[in-house]
Amino acid sequence: MKKIWLSLGILILAIMIIGCGNKGNIQKVESSAVTTTTTASPSAGSTDKYSGLAGKKVLIAYFSYSGNNIITAQTLRAKVGGDVYVIGPAVAYGNDYAAVSAQGRQEVRNGFKPALKNPVPDLSKYDVIFLGSPIWWGSMAPPVATFLSEAKLDGKIIAPFCSHAGFGAANYFDDIAKAAPNAKVIPGVSLDRRGIEGADIINGKGEKLTITAEERSKYPSPDQEFEKWLQNIKL
Numbered sequence: 001m002k003k004i005w006l007s008l009g010i011l012i013l014a015i016m017i018i019g020c021g022n023k024g025n026i027q028k029v030e031s032s033a034v035t036t037t038t039t040a041s042p043s044a045g046s047t048d049k050y051s052g053l054a055g056k057k058v059l060i061a062y063f064s065y066s067g068n069n070i071i072t073a074q075t076l077r078a079k080v081g082g083d084v085y086v087i088g089p090a091v092a093y094g095n096d097y098a099a100v101s102a103q104g105r106q107e108v109r110n111g112f113k114p115a116l117k118n119p120v121p122d123l124s125k126y127d128v129i130f131l132g133s134p135i136w137w138g139s140m141a142p143p144v145a146t147f148l149s150e151a152k153l154d155g156k157i158i159a160p161f162c163s164h165a166g167f168g169a170a171n172y173f174d175d176i177a178k179a180a181p182n183a184k185v186i187p188g189v190s191l192d193r194r195g196i197e198g199a200d201i202i203n204g205k206g207e208k209l210t211i212t213a214e215e216r217s218k219y220p221s222p223d224q225e226f227e228k229w230l231q232n233i234k235l
Ligand SMILES: Cc1cc2nc3c(=O)[nH]c(=O)nc-3n(C[C@H](O)[C@H](O)[C@H](O)COP(=O)(O)O)c2cc1C
Pocket: 063, 064, 065, 066, 067, 068, 069, 070, 100, 101, 102, 104, 105, 133, 134, 135, 136, 137, 138, 139, 163, 164, 165, 166, 167, 168, 193, 200, 202
């Protein structure tokens, strides 16, 4: 009898492990107050490397749900330096990717702007705001919409970047311009997540997909795309 229960227990455990697999386990990103650059930081670059940005004070503000924009924001910061503000909702999105996908659809459609965890920083000392978001249902993720509605962006330069699953930036750049009519929004850069080394590639069902290095090499890397973009920025 004992053996039967033991076998049954092992069977249930096995089903649980296989069933759970990688499904929808998202590493959440905590929002933060502004992180300032120190010259000692090896990961911070400088705007002086780019003639169009030389001498400009920059803030990199971004939201990331599944982590891809942490990677892209770090790549960008290694090039231009500046301060970082992680945009995060007061109520974090859940771990169930499929559920968040559905929630995000409603929120984007309704123009929902969730409260932010940390107040938007004083932007008076910055010239250029690099603004990063994952593409959610063809536009910015809702916390980024909140950032745009709360930030004092008049006269600022907004340089947008985003990552997506293959459908491009869609309305992201236009929607930023609509939300910040008195800012100058320069043409942005959009990154296919398949080109981002270490990116989470999760489908609508919440299943994590793996991608070979060979397949990744078919897509431009953030490093290449940012470099090209930054070299060409003229303000
Ligand atoms: C709610 C939701 C909606 C999404 N909508 C789109 C979309 O419209 N187009 C697209 O190409 N990718 C879409 N994606 C995929 C993300 O843009 C992509 O995985 C991105 O790299 C995630 O960045 P992050 O890891 O920084 O959150 C969506 C993802 C989620 C969670």
